[in-house]
Amino acid sequence: MNVDPSFVSFVEERSTALLRTAYLLTGDRGHAEDLLQTALLRTLRHWRRARDAPESYVRQVLVNLSRDRIRTLLRRPRELPLPPDPDALRSADPAADRFGERQEIAQVLRVLPIRQRQVVVLRFFEDLTVEQTARLLGCSTGTVKSYTSRGLARLRELLTDLNTEAHHAHR
Amino acid sequence: MLTDEQLAEHLGARLKAETAGITSSPDLVRTLHRAQVRHVWAVRAGVAVPAVAVAVSLVASGVADRPGQITAGRPAASAAPSMVDVAYVQANTVKALAAASDSLVRAKGSAAAVGLFELTMDRSTGRFRSDGYRDGRKVASGGLTADLHTMLLVNYENRTWSATPVTITPSGGIPKSPFSDPQEIRDALTNGKAVLVGNEKVDGRDTVHLRLSGHPSATGPGVDLWVDATSYLPVRTAYVMAKPATGMVLDYTWLERTDENLAALNLTVPAGFRRV
Numbered sequence: 079m080n081v082d083p084s085f086v087s088f089v090e091e092r093s094t095a096l097l098r099t100a101y102l103l104t105g106d107r108g109h110a111e112d113l114l115q116t117a118l119l120r121t122l123r124h125w126r127r128a129r130d131a132p133e134s135y136v137r138q139v140l141v142n143l144s145r146d147r148i149r150t151l152l153r154r155p156r157e158l159p160l161p162p163d164p165d166a167l168r169s170a171d172p173a174a175d176r177f178g179e180r181q182e183i184a185q186v187l188r189v190l191p192i193r194q195r196q197v198v199v200l201r202f203f204e205d206l207t208v209e210q211t212a213r214l215l216g217c218s219t220g221t222v223k224s225y226t227s228r229g230l231a232r233l234r235e236l237l238t239d240l241n242t243e244a245h246h247a248h249r
Numbered sequence: 250m251l252t253d254e255q256l257a258e259h260l261g262a263r264l265k266a267e268t269a270g271i272t273s274s275p276d277l278v279r280t281l282h283r284a285q286v287r288h289v290w291a292v293r294a295g296v297a298v299p300a301v302a303v304a305v306s307l308v309a310s311g312v313a314d315r316p317g318q319i320t321a322g323r324p325a326a327s328a329a330p331s332m333v334d335v336a337y338v339q340a341n342t343v344k345a346l347a348a349a350s351d352s353l354v355r356a357k358g359s360a361a362a363v364g365l366f367e368l369t370m371d372r373s374t375g376r377f378r379s380d381g382y383r384d385g386r387k388v389a390s391g392g393l394t395a396d397l398h399t400m401l402l403v404n405y406e407n408r409t410w411s412a413t414p415v416t417i418t419p420s421g422g423i424p425k426s427p428f429s430d431p432q433e434i435r436d437a438l439t440n441g442k443a444v445l446v447g448n449e450k451v452d453g454r455d456t457v458h459l460r461l462s463g464h465p466s467a468t469g470p471g472v473d474l475w476v477d478a479t480s481y482l483p484v485r486t487a488y489v490m491a492k493p494a495t496g497m498v499l500d501y502t503w504l505e506r507t508d509e510n511l512a513a514l515n516l517t518v519p520a521g522f523r524r525v
Contacts, residue, residue, distance in 0.1 A: 081278070081281070081282050081285065082414070086278050089277055089278050089281065090278065093273035093277050094271070094272045094273045096273075097271055097272070097273045098268040098271050101268060101271055102264060102268065107271070110271075111273075111274070114273070115277070115280065115281065115284070118277075118281055119281060119284055119285060122281060122285055122414070123285075123411075123413045123414060124412075124414070125414050126414060182267060183260065183263050183264055183267060184264065184267050184268065198260070199264070201257070202257050202258075202260050202261035202264065203261055203264045203265065203268075205261065226253075226257075227253065230253050230256055230257060230260075233256075233260065234256060237260075
């Protein structure tokens, strides 16, 4: 059994970019790799349908899978062991521990609800338009704008260094 | 206070910088290929696992042989001897399989692991269709489309179907089995690994019963093979596994490659089934 050469070329050229998107959607490198592999396999199995716009196809699958994964995680019983050190409680908010140092936005994104996170990644990392994002997420442009606004507001709160840095850059 | 546009622009730049060190594995294509091969075989297995692997390899066993003068259903020899030896059966069986290389073969079988199944294969193209049954009801069907590029799988229980692109050459990717290589059946029959059990009736037909054992690729104690006493085409195989519950019996019907018989390979998705 042979894999279509055009699919091989596509994976070789675009898998790194797609892995980065998967990482931002999940916040975890291992999960991102699993997600990408699953998405690419689904794409391979529907290559005839996907080959005209394979990147969009994979991106769509990634978005769906990342949402499903979050739902699965949410369905699990929330049982967390007590921290051995009371100070460890500070880690409940990943952004809080990073106050005063350069924060890693990819990790702070995890704090956002999945839809807000998807919108932020698609709009500002993938540089998709509001319309493209709405199509991908299967919602209205108004909803995308609303998620964008709320996501940015939350990030503005969490990413204090980004505010300062961006403020200097735009002065 | 930054505007949302300014903040977003900076956010995008920072996300790109933070992920610049992330690269995909150089082995990704190979990993995907391996996963896809596993998937294709799993799909086949979901319908009639052993039937595909074993029957395909069985019918493929004669493909590379020199075409003979025996066609399915016609006598391989002028008269079946009442007492034959292993070499005689070997010569005629290999010749019969070669001569039937453009015919269709239908295998019906049962196995403890998968229940009842039926497999029809076009030997000249490798196209096949298989159907699995449970409690007398068809539960799943699978098969290659006429262009050999897509495998359809229909699940009648879930009312779903899927289409998987594949590139399969006739007999390509078939797991090794005692019958996957014509040379192997010859070897098995000639080097003492086969014994002639005798003449027997299978469903009223005169057959010659052979027992093959000790083949390195065999997964169990051996394979019993019954060939038609006249045409020398296989009539039945019984795979005797190390664990009795995994044993399997396949009964073969050899069909002419007519339009009507080829139509049996077509798999139609019932209306209302959901694609998955």
